[in-house]
Amino acid sequence: MGKEELLEWRKADVKGRAPVADRNLDMPFAYGWYPAMLSADLAVGEVKPLRYFSTDLVIWRGEDGEVRMLDAYCRHLGAHMGYGGRVEGNNLECPFHAWSYNGEGVVESIPYSKSIPPQVKRPCEIQWPTSEANRWIWFWYHPAGTPPEWEVEVVPETTDPEWTDFDIYEWNVFGSLQNMAENGVDAAHFKYIHGAATMPDYEFEWGDIWRSASLKMKMGTPRGEVDGGIAFKNIGPGQSWTRFTGISETLLIACITPIEKDHVHARFCFAQPKKQAEGPMAGISKAIIKDICKQFDQDKVVWDRQKYLPDALVCAGDGPIAKFRKHYAQFYVESDA
The missing domain is CATH 2.102.10.10 (Rieske [2Fe-2S] iron-sulphur domain)
Structure with missing residues (x-):
């Protein structure tokens, strides 16, 4: 589809999707x-x-x-x-x-x-x-109005004058925030949804209210393969950022907020070093952002219609989905979450 058509598709309603109850999305919101x-x-x-x-x-x-x-x-x-x-x-x-x-x-x-x-x-x-x-x-x-339990973490690049202003992209996703977040630990989908040549091998860390992961890989460029990496961190269910290194250094601040139990407002804010984004590497820098958005588009097709399975059948190679769900559950207040 063309550029304007793609931008409209990213925010348009999805007709004919199953009701919230049928998709097991009638869950509490995470605080x-x-x-x-x-x-x-x-x-x-x-x-x-x-x-x-x-x-x-x-x-x-x-x-x-x-x-x-x-x-x-x-x-x-x-x-x-x-x-x-x-x-x-x-x-x-x-x-x-x-x-x-x-x-x-x-x-x-x-x-x-x-x-x-x-x-x-x-x-x-x-x-x-x-x-x-x-x-x-x-x-x-917080559903009970409880005061904040931690502070928003500062990401220094966002106010660094040597980095670009945000380049922002926007979606409406008609699914649940938890299903979207679970994607980050689902290693196998990178090959079958995004066409990765191999399964990524993440190194995960789990804190009290945070989780992070890093991945090193070979990335193809016109000048041959270069060492690249992806590292992300989530604090609670609502603050997330990812740093891409290798071809062109890129910071992604993922601003993702639930509107309804089956509707999430997603905004991707990209920043890059000005010397890369505005210099000879500008074309590659733009291509990195375009590819990241393309992968989100591919995931959205699944999320818009996905059902949450509380007793999901996972197997070797799926990634730490059970551990993720246990970690994420701490942000639900209701006892039946």
Whole structure:
């Protein structure tokens, strides 16, 4: 398909896919830090609507430069504050009756009333803490509103002036985040989906809330084979990056956030050293990014229709799928996860 057709396909709905229950995707959402949007896309005094984790949300940047996020619906008469809401100081004003909310969801003023109902003088039960790192706004999701248990990890290349600005690609994936994450430990699929000549031999490390892997390989170029490598790290279920070395050094920040239980918003942010991306190696640098996106396209065809099998039949050569699932399960709160 052509370039424009491909871009449309990456974000278009998938017709005729099986319901959530039929695909065993009616699972809890995993808690952790998740990307909302680029920091540059939310100016001081700006308000925007979002929808993630089956929840309508509103996000704004106060006059102090800090980002705040709440459930979108005003506790008064249910107006969606992401549409027409206004920033006054550091608070958000509802567009309907100008109730003024702070970042915890406490109503601090009602301009036409001498009193504030006591129910809205208390913070909202579910909080959405935010953080800015790696040129992105991140938010903490926890179904019980529990405060963050760790911080977003900083990736230094994202703000290094010797590296390029992000080159961003976007998809809608109609599957679950866990199925997508499991792909990273599934060694066998690289040969049969992506056409790798051999099975990759990853070296995995498992931490308390993180997991990482590295792979060394021979990579073909017009000048012959060169030593190359791939290394990735995940912190919790929502923060992930990959470094590619060899032909052209490339950093991929994978910004992947659930919208619904069968719908994930995926954004790939690529950065490369300027001396490679803007020099004689520019063509190869672009080709690396194009190939990585092609592989994601190939995976998307499976993910859009994949069923989660809790008792999957795995065999030698599949990679540490059982270990991955045990590690990932710690980020579910519900006992039946």
